[in-house]
Amino acid sequence: MTESKVIKIKKPDEVNLILGQSHFIKTVEDLYEVLIGSVPGIKFGLAFCEASGACLVRSEGNDKELKKLAEDNALEIGAGHSFIIFMKDAYPINVLNSIKNIPEVCRIFCASANPVEVIITQTSQGRGILGVIDGVSPKGLESCEDIAWRKDFLRKIGYKL
Numbered sequence: 001m002t003e004s005k006v007i008k009i010k011k012p013d014e015v016n017l018i019l020g021q022s023h024f025i026k027t028v029e030d031l032y033e034v035l036i037g038s039v040p041g042i043k044f045g046l047a048f049c050e051a052s053g054a055c056l057v058r059s060e061g062n063d064k065e066l067k068k069l070a071e072d073n074a075l076e077i078g079a080g081h082s083f084i085i086f087m088k089d090a091y092p093i094n095v096l097n098s099i100k101n102i103p104e105v106c107r108i109f110c111a112s113a114n115p116v117e118v119i120i121t122q123t124s125q126g127r128g129i130l131g132v133i134d135g136v137s138p139k140g141l142e143s144c145e146d147i148a149w150r151k152d153f154l155r156k157i158g159y160k161l
Contacts, residue, residue: 002121004130007076009116011069011086018085018092018111019118019132024104025050025058027083032060034098039090045070051080051126063088077118079127081106093159110134 011017027048035044045066047059057074061067066086074084087095092111099105110116114135120127142150154160 002123004119004121006133007118007120009073009084009118010076011073014088014113015066015069016087016090016092016111016113017116018087018096018099019109019116019129020083020099021079021081021106021109021129022048022083022102022104023081023106025053027102027104028058028060030102030104031083031085031099034102035085035087035095036062038095038098042087042090042094044085044087044090046083046085047071047074048083049074049078049080055080077120077127077129079118079120079129082129 009017028046031046031048035042035046043063043066045059045061045063045068047057047070050056050058057071059067059071059074061070066088069086070084074082077084096108096111100108109118109129110132112134117133119130119132121130151160
């Protein structure tokens, strides 16, 4: 018998997150090393849900509040071998490929600053992530003005010349 539910990620609007799945306890150290080495000045906290042995939430980070945020959300999600990273002063685009290249990382569910809901299922063995809701549904097609805004925004944040 399974039971599914939706867990809303709790975070400040300006904080980005990456939610993924891994398979080994050294994920915590490897994620830390990738994050700290990728972006000068990045602030982050991360938590990993161990799926065997002591089955603890393992955590690291260089920002106490973001680390606590990761721990609280990881406990709420409670899915084995899942990890969550919260970051400031960097964007997921700055670290995502490096995270994907960590040998024990199996998948990334989302990387976003949007409101995120995690769809989980519970069995007698434990919990698993079925998917995520990232942001809200589209309201229509972009207009010429929307295209101009998008291009201007990318230049304002330094991703285009």
